Amino acid sequence: MASESRFPDVDSNGSEKNEDIEIIVNVGGVRQVLYGENLNRYPATRLAQLINCLSGGYDTIFSLCDDYDPGKREFYFDRDPDAFRCIIDIYYFGEIHMKKGICPICFKNEMEFWKVDLKFLDDCCKTHLSEKKEELEEIARRVQLILDDLGMDASENRWKRCQKYIWKLMEKPESSYSARVIAVLSFLFILISSVVMCLGTIPELQILDSEGNHVEHPTLDNIETACIGWFTLEYVLRLISSPNKLFFVISFMNIIDVFAILPFYVSLILTHLGARMMELTNVQQAVQALRIMRIARIFKLARHSTGLQTLTYALKRSLKELGLLLMYLAVGIFVFSALGYTMEQSHPETLFKSIPQSFWWAIITMTTVGYGDIYPKTTLGKLNAATSFLCGVIAIALPIHPIINNFVRYYNKQRVLETAAKHELELMELYSGEGKVGGSKNELEDLMGEGKEHPSWSRQLKVSHSDTFIHLLSDEKHYRTRLQSCK
Structure with missing residues (x-):
């Protein structure tokens, strides 16, 4: 009776205000009491729609939840409870932060299920989501390339097949x-x-x-x-x-x-x-x-050479660090060449004839090459030379670590993407061999978008419902359950 008093029926005249209603939701075994006052801040969301679903009958109720207990008046959802704890923050703080360890794509699926717009996701979390989407698109592209390599479309003419x-x-x-x-x-x-x-x-x-x-x-x-x-x-x-x-x-x-x-x-x-x-x-x-x-x-x-390609990409991603290195060296070359020219003017056999000519000496000194064709002869000039090559070593060493990190990150990412693409192909073959039905429409027609040509033999394969291709292989919404943990 106590629970019924907390969930009064709403009559057709709307005598009971939605703000006074409490609902109990059970998400993946975790119970939560929510109040209409908070949920009505975002009426388009699934939780806000639960407030009015009781008056619509069981058809309306089960269109919003997985199960419903009329005795306890409790709504059951077979969803990820960890993601749900993050999503309900929108009703209290107006924004959502994704916890560390949650797959961004899975979290996006959860937000879509609870009908929460992605604009409420904080910018720091959107970055992880965009990176993950790029990885999945790259995996899908690789899988499609492999599928294209494995067979020919019999409907194509001879020149196309030869090409x-x-x-x-x-x-x-x-x-x-x-x-x-x-x-x-x-x-x-x-x-x-x-x-x-x-x-x-x-x-x-x-x-x-x-x-x-x-x-x-x-x-x-x-x-x-x-x-x-x-x-x-x-x-x-x-x-x-x-x-x-x-x-x-x-x-x-x-x-x-x-x-x-x-x-x-x-x-x-x-x-x-x-x-x-x-x-x-x-x-x-x-x-x-x-x-x-x-x-x-x-x-x-x-x-x-994959190594040369990886190095090129790492340098391309490190343009900012390389720009800082060149700026440091340019400033140092200008300063130390001017100082060297000034300090060496008192010596009768000076090799520093002008500041532009001293640029060459500053370059080979700061980069620790030291050809010896131009060198200081005064004490102050030698101190200036020692300071210049010490500063040059520091300036060159500073951006090395970010460049190496970019190289290692890209190399490891390429290996992971290659392994993931092979894993997806194995899953597709497994589903095909077991006769399981996978995606919608014509199996692989949604892999990289509609209207593209695909090998005729690939129509015999069934699309796997693995983590990668939930969104890339089908227009339908396949939502993960709390038992399908992200690997």
């Missing part, structure tokens, strides 16, 4: 044995071309042409031509088979490929046709300058 086959052959070494062989060959050609470029500068391996100038040995020149032929064929095949040719052309690594190939053909044109339009000396100088550009092909190694 996809060539693209996998040239761009995805892990897709087949032939692709791995081509990747190894490409790597060897890059090494051979780089070695030939270095050997061609050794005077003992050069020969004299008809004009008496030293040129590369014909054998080395032939090897270079063969390497350029391979690079050209590789680039053309990748361009033809590329699914997005505009993105392919403006990609940084592909621009490097063009710069590695183009000097050979330009120098070839200048050698045969340039002599008619300009002096032979100018042609030879232009050819020599273009041949130096061959060093760009060493950057092609980044295409086959």
Whole structure:
């Protein structure tokens, strides 16, 4: 009777005010007494709707909760109690903070279930949510790429299938044995071309042409031509088979490929046709300058090296730290070069002729290189030099730790994403083998959005309801229960 007195029935005239109503909710075994005065601050939420659901009958009640005890007048929810403790803070403080250890995606699911807008989530917690969503999108992208590599769509024409086959052959070494062989060959050609470029500068391996100038040995020149032929064929095949040719052309690594190939053909044109339009000396100088550009092909190694790609990304993420390093060095170079110039003016044999000339001395001193071509001769100048290289060591050492952290974080993240993508594929195969039904619509059609092409064989797979693909594989709302802990 006591519990019934706390939950009076609301008549059609609204004689009982919602603010005076108390409700009991049981979330994952944790009971909580909530008051209408607090819940009505956000009437669109699920908890606020519970206040008026008693007058709507059992259909209305069970549309809002998992179970209901009319004797105790208690609402039951099979949800995460830890997340619920965070979510009810909105009724008291007007904002929500996510506890440490709760998966951001799972917490977002809980907020959607309780019909609480994400705008009430504090900014510090939204950062974790956005990072997690980016990770899940990356996992979904990797899974889709793997699925695309495993089969062909029979509905596509022969050219489309051939195009996809060539693209996998040239761009995805892990897709087949032939692709791995081509990747190894490409790597060897890059090494051979780089070695030939270095050997061609050794005077003992050069020969004299008809004009008496030293040129590369014909054998080395032939090897270079063969390497350029391979690079050209590789680039053309990748361009033809590329699914997005505009993105392919403006990609940084592909621009490097063009710069590695183009000097050979330009120098070839200048050698045969340039002599008619300009002096032979100018042609030879232009050819020599273009041949130096061959060093760009060493950057092609980044295409086959995960370590170089990780280092590039770490440096890109560390632009702020690198900018601070350059600023510290620039200030130090200006200050110590000016001091060095001033202190060395009293010496008759000073090597500091001007402040701009002293910049070189400050650079090699602060970076602890110390060529010794310019050095101080006075006592004050030597003290200034000692101070400058000590400050240089400190300035260089300061941003090293953040850069290393960025490198390790990105490297570990890539390994985790790769493992997660393989785990998702294993789960999809498991569900397919057991005949379990997974996602909605056509299994994989919601993986990366509607309207995209997918392999026909993949229609036989069933989407797993693992943590990763709850939102990425289906438009339906699959909510986790409190028994499904986030791993």
